[in-house]
Amino acid sequence: MRFAIVGAGRMSREIEAVATSQGHPVVWRLGSAENPHGQGLTAERLAAADVVFEFTTPGAAVENLLRLAAAGARTVCGTTGWARDLPAVTEAFAAGPGALVHAANFSVGVRHFFDLATRAARLYSRAGYASYLVEEHHAEKRDAPSGTARTIASLVEMTSGRPLPITSVRAGTIPGTHRLVFESPEDEIEIIHRARSRAGFARGAVWAAERIAGRSGEVFEFGELLSELEKEGP
Numbered sequence: 001m002r003f004a005i006v007g008a009g010r011m012s013r014e015i016e017a018v019a020t021s022q023g024h025p026v027v028w029r030l031g032s033a034e035n036p037h038g039q040g041l042t043a044e045r046l047a048a049a050d051v052v053f054e055f056t057t058p059g060a061a062v063e064n065l066l067r068l069a070a071a072g073a074r075t076v077c078g079t080t081g082w083a084r085d086l087p088a089v090t091e092a093f094a095a096g097p098g099a100l101v102h103a104a105n106f107s108v109g110v111r112h113f114f115d116l117a118t119r120a121a122r123l124y125s126r127a128g129y130a131s132y133l134v135e136e137h138h139a140e141k142r143d144a145p146s147g148t149a150r151t152i153a154s155l156v157e158m159t160s161g162r163p164l165p166i167t168s169v170r171a172g173t174i175p176g177t178h179r180l181v182f183e184s185p186e187d188e189i190e191i192i193h194r195a196r197s198r199a200g201f202a203r204g205a206v207w208a209a210e211r212i213a214g215r216s217g218e219v220f221e222f223g224e225l226l227s228e229l230e231k232e233g234p
């Protein structure tokens, strides 16, 4: 499968390494200078790739995604911080021959964390525990709280009926840590997901690309694509 990457940062490099190690050539990669306002996404470039990865910045993602949708590209987007534009982007992909998988977090381990968080919120909120979330990322991460923290908060809040306080730490080179704490006068329970590197995110994104190639008019959040696989059985 031929891949292309919009973005030239840490995640883009990690995706290229994982993709090529799995036998998928990366036919082009665009940084910000080659792609002002999505203008580098030419018909010629897009015709050369089966799937395009979009891992840029919150300010650039929506323009890129609307251009990719208009061109009918199969797209995997991991950029965070553009959720309020999701309805417009979904509509654009659903109307054309392209397809989109998006996620604030492509780690399969984090998907399990979401399940644990929901179950723990049900148990501990009934027992009267208070809860909070601490998320830690490298100093250059632009959005805070992280997209993953927002997802965890919405799951816990839906289950417990109470707001979940979030603290964001931006320091050094931390790939991403999320710590959900349930707190009572007697004890404290913590559920922690600590990414050791970006490889887990890249592997999930490459798997999503393999899954979405050749599909049309569909939009998935990564978890929906994983559920589709579970329904197919062993």
Ligand SMILES: NC(=O)c1ccc[n+]([C@@H]2O[C@H](COP(=O)([O-])OP(=O)(O)OC[C@H]3O[C@@H](n4cnc5c(N)ncnc54)[C@H](OP(=O)(O)O)[C@@H]3O)[C@@H](O)[C@H]2O)c1
Pocket: 006, 007, 008, 009, 010, 011, 012, 030, 031, 032, 033, 035, 036, 037, 038, 055, 056, 057, 058, 060, 077, 078, 079, 080, 081, 103, 104, 105, 106, 107, 140, 141, 201
């Ligand atoms: N979903 C996940 O699993 C996951 C995991 C980790 C990170 N993320 C998210 O993915 C995004 C990228 O992360 P990162 O660590 O790779 O960030 P990064 O190292 O800061 O890289 C961002 C890149 O975006 C490029 N860029 C900005 N505008 C562009 C445009 N119009 N066209 C093409 N490229 C453009 C920049 O290119 P130049 O260098 O040329 O300026 C830069 O290389 C962030 O939103 C981050 O939160 C998601």
